[in-house]
Amino acid sequence: MSKSSTNSRLPRSTGTDMAALYTPNDCAKKVKRIVLHPRNKQIVDEFVTIVSMKDEFEKHDVPVPNKVVMFGPPGTGKTLTAFYIAQQLQIPLVLVRLDAIIHSHLGETGTNVRKIFDYAHSTRCVLFLDEFDAIARTRINKEEVKEMTRVVNTLLQCLDEFDSTSIFVAATNLEEDLDRAVWRRFDTKMRFDLPDDAARHEYVRLLIGEFAHETGLVERTSELLQGISFADIEQIMVKAKRKAIIEGSELSYTKMLASLEEYKP
Numbered sequence: 001m002s003k004s005s006t007n008s009r010l011p012r013s014t015g016t017d018m019a020a021l022y023t024p025n026d027c028a029k030k031v032k033r034i035v036l037h038p039r040n041k042q043i044v045d046e047f048v049t050i051v052s053m054k055d056e057f058e059k060h061d062v063p064v065p066n067k068v069v070m071f072g073p074p075g076t077g078k079t080l081t082a083f084y085i086a087q088q089l090q091i092p093l094v095l096v097r098l099d100a101i102i103h104s105h106l107g108e109t110g111t112n113v114r115k116i117f118d119y120a121h122s123t124r125c126v127l128f129l130d131e132f133d134a135i136a137r138t139r140i141n142k143e144e145v146k147e148m149t150r151v152v153n154t155l156l157q158c159l160d161e162f163d164s165t166s167i168f169v170a171a172t173n174l175e176e177d178l179d180r181a182v183w184r185r186f187d188t189k190m191r192f193d194l195p196d197d198a199a200r201h202e203y204v205r206l207l208i209g210e211f212a213h214e215t216g217l218v219e220r221t222s223e224l225l226q227g228i229s230f231a232d233i234e235q236i237m238v239k240a241k242r243k244a245i246i247e248g249s250e251l252s253y254t255k256m257l258a259s260l261e262e263y264k265p
Contacts, residue, residue: 018100018116021125027087033206034080035199035230040190044081047188048088051167065187067159067168069132071175072192075231078171079130081190085169086126093126094119098134109135109147110154117158120166132170136182152179159185194229197222203230207237211244213251221256232265239263 022030036044050057050064057064068085070078086093094116101112113135120127129135139149159182162168170186172178195203201222208218225233239259244251 017097018112019094019096019119022083022086022093022095024087024090024092027083027093030083031080031087033203034077034084035195035203035206036077036081036084037193037196037199040081040192043188043190044085044088048085051089054165063187066162066164066166067186068170068188068190069175069178069183069186070169070171070190070192072173073194073229074173075229076192076194077230078190078192079128080230081192082126082128082169082171085167086128089126089167091124091126091167093128096127096129098129098131102134107147107150110151113151113154114158117162117168120162120168121164124165126167126169128169128171130171132172133174133177136170136172136178138177138179152182156181156185194227195233197226200225200228200233203233204237207234208251211241211251214253217251217253217256220253224253224256224260228265232263236260236263236265 047065047068051066054064070081072078083093096116101109101116103109103112116127116129119125135148135151136155137148137152139152156179159168175183201218204222204225205218208221225236228236236256236259239262240251240255243255243258
């Protein structure tokens with residue numbers, strides 16, 4: 001990813017540093033090693049096809065989806081999938097910074113939420129908000145401050161008014177905490193789980209790539225890392241490669257074991 005793309009921000013009119021902008025080329029580099037569950041791959045492929053056939057669907061008075069919510073454990077590919085959707089649609093991805101959205105001053109958070117949606121109305125993009133539960137938490141909780149209840153109300157209005165050609169993608173590890181009214185606003189829902197045997201094997205194979213390794217390492221490592229997220233598998237692999245480079249040797253099962261013990265996912 002180029003330095004200029006990495007540091008690019010939304011225009012100041014949208015709230016200065018509330019988000020980072022990634023071009024389709026940036027997104028393509030991010031998703032070189034993405035492994036999607038067949039169920040989610042089908043959902044994304046169908047979603048992209050429908051969006052690309054917008055005129056045809058409108059001719060038949062069939063709504064075109066533009067809001068996706070992804071939920072599941074950390075490290076299972078939700079963020080990468082948002083980049084993948086942007087890359088497939090060949091439009092920029094706008095990654096919203098939650099720390100810049102949530103404000104201590106009364107009313108400021110709701111204003112910031114509206115600003116990011118206004119930007120998506122004016123500029124076609126995939127608007128991506130991770131840790132979505134931080135601004136979409138259920139209003140039933142009596143301990144929730146009134147300010148956050150107002151934020152949820154603002155969010156609901158923004159979702160109802162979101163009829164642009166942009167796509168809104170939200171991700172959360174805590175789907176049970178989402179307000180039910182917010183949940184109902186999404187026309188596409190994707191569940192993410194820890195990688196199964198096939199996904200784990202494919203991901204290990206992609207991560208090893210052309211790196212010199214002992215015979216059968218993909219299979220043995222895939223079995224070793226059962227029950228571990230994609231993100232943790234990547235970190236363990238990075239540690240093992242570092243060991244191999246330091247020693248000037250090939251990747252081995254022994255190095256994988258040592259890396260797993262050190263990383264302790």
